[in-house]
């Protein structure tokens with residue numbers, strides 16, 4: 704492995720200067736527990752300082768890229784817990800990773816999983832990919848930039864449909880909408896992303912870094928305020944009865960009954 708001691712992230716650096724990362728919690732559908740985000744943040748932190756890494760490919764499983772935050776871990780959190788949550792620091796480390804990051808997505812890409820995908824600079828998706836922000840079913844909203852990045856990437860109306868109605872978007876529609884760069888057969892997703900990473904890794908690394916940072920500047924200034932607002936709103940919702948009901952219904956595998964409290 705590239706970074707010793709990791710269990711939730713599998714990693715390998717090769718002689719093409721490409722670091723491959725795989726989310727590795729198949730039983731929990733790659734739910735992003737805090738440990739996973741910590742390992743990802745640490746790995747990217749090391750890669751940021753390592754001249755042997757020029758491009759990173761991030762992938763998940765065949766049927767699930769990632770099913771979102773780990774609902775069992777988040778179930779009992781209060782707004783104060785959210786305010787103090789180290790997860791925010793891990794997301795910041797992912798956000799500030801300054802080398803090109805290519806996402807290879809097959810299957811379900813939901814909630815925090817879709818937010819992680821949107822932190823990638825380029826997304827390649829298998830035909831079976833499904834993108835969604837189903838947080839509202841749990842009485843909450845996206846908390847890692849989903850409301851902001853999705854709106855920037857696919858526009859208000861489509862973003863609202865995903866965030867308010869929890870409707871999923873197919874790979875084909877995601878390509879039309881601009882969420883992903885390319886759709887392919889699911890068996891080829893990783894290979895396509897890896898081939899693209901090799902091309903990028905063959906370019907001058909300092910120019911690649913500054914190109915990435917410059918492209919992100921096209922939206923960064925607007926993003927900062929929106930991210931902070933979303934984070935506060937996300938925390939506030941952890942005080943609601945509807946959140947407790949949404950989470951309980953998920954765990955008990957039943958339909959929730961929401962009351963607006």
Ligand code: CO8
Pocket residue numbers: 730731732734767770771772773774775777778811813814815816837838841843844845846946950
């Ligand atoms: N967190 C924790 N465990 C999960 C999650 C998750 N996000 N998703 C699935 N699991 C677990 C299931 O509970 C189940 O556990 P067990 O085997 O012990 O019963 C196991 O993974 C397998 O799940 P399924 O049987 O549902 O697997 P399928 O292959 O049939 O379906 C899906 C895969 C479609 C991905 C389905 O599991 C699903 O819809 N998952 C939930 C998706 C979701 O709602 N994500 C939103 C997350 S919200 C978010 O990311 C940000 C806020 C988080 C805060 C939440 C608390 C308030």
